[in-house]
Amino acid sequence: MSIREFKPLKSLPAERCYNNLISYTGPIPMLRNQIKQVLFSCGGCDQKGIPVDSLYMYYPEKDFWFPLASMSVLRAQPICSILSYKDKDYLVALGGVGNDPPQEPVNAIELYDIANNVWSRLTDMTKPLMGMAGLTKNNNLLIF
Numbered sequence: 001m002s003i004r005e006f007k008p009l010k011s012l013p014a015e016r017c018y019n020n021l022i023s024y025t026g027p028i029p030m031l032r033n034q035i036k037q038v039l040f041s042c043g044g045c046d047q048k049g050i051p052v053d054s055l056y057m058y059y060p061e062k063d064f065w066f067p068l069a070s071m072s073v074l075r076a077q078p079i080c081s082i083l084s085y086k087d088k089d090y091l092v093a094l095g096g097v098g099n100d101p102p103q104e105p106v107n108a109i110e111l112y113d114i115a116n117n118v119w120s121r122l123t124d125m126t127k128p129l130m131g132m133a134g135l136t137k138n139n140n141l142l143i144f
Contacts, residue, residue: 010063012041012056018076018097019044026089029115030066031059041065042093043075051076051099055091055112055119069117073108074099079134081141089114092141095129105130 012019022040027033039058046052051074057066075096083090091112098106105128111120133144 009060010065012065013067014052014054015047016041016044016052016054020078020080020093022080022082022091024082024089024091024114026114028057028059029117036061040068040080040091042080042091043071043078043096045076050074051097069112069119071110071112071119072121073106073110075106075108077130078106079129079132079141079143081134081136083136083141084139094125095132097130098128104128 020042022042023037024040025037026035028036028038036059041056041058043054044052053070053072053074055068055070057068059066071093075098078093078096080091080093083092091114092109093112094109096106098104107124107128109122109125111122113120135142
């Protein structure tokens with residue numbers, strides 16, 4: 001039996017709960033498009049339980065969090081995935097718990113262009129979703 005050693009890593013700049021972490025390996029613009037493995041932290045709630053619009057990227061090699069462009073919709077626990085389209089990678093965020101009205105499901109879908117650090121709002125879902133699970137398979141996002 002082997003023993004693993006765990007070491008503390010740098011925390012997000014602001015405390016969060018109900019955020020979604022997504023692993024990504026690909027070109028990172030702020031690192032001269034080097035292929036790196038990073039984590040994105042999308043949305044969540046602040047210390048008062050209010051949904052936020054933030055996106056951060058964690059770079060494990062330097063134990064550093066980069067703040068990135070914010071979503072247009074405040075949301076906690078969005079369904080998130082990395083999808084590719086025409087040789088570009090995107091982070092998609094949909095649904096979650098919003099703040100307009102407070103603690104209600106969200107029907108918004110947003111697409112984050114990793115290469116350009118910009119969000120685009122897509123057509124809203126016909127029904128808001130929260131508390132759902134998502135799985136990415138063969139570049140398709142499956143929602144349960």
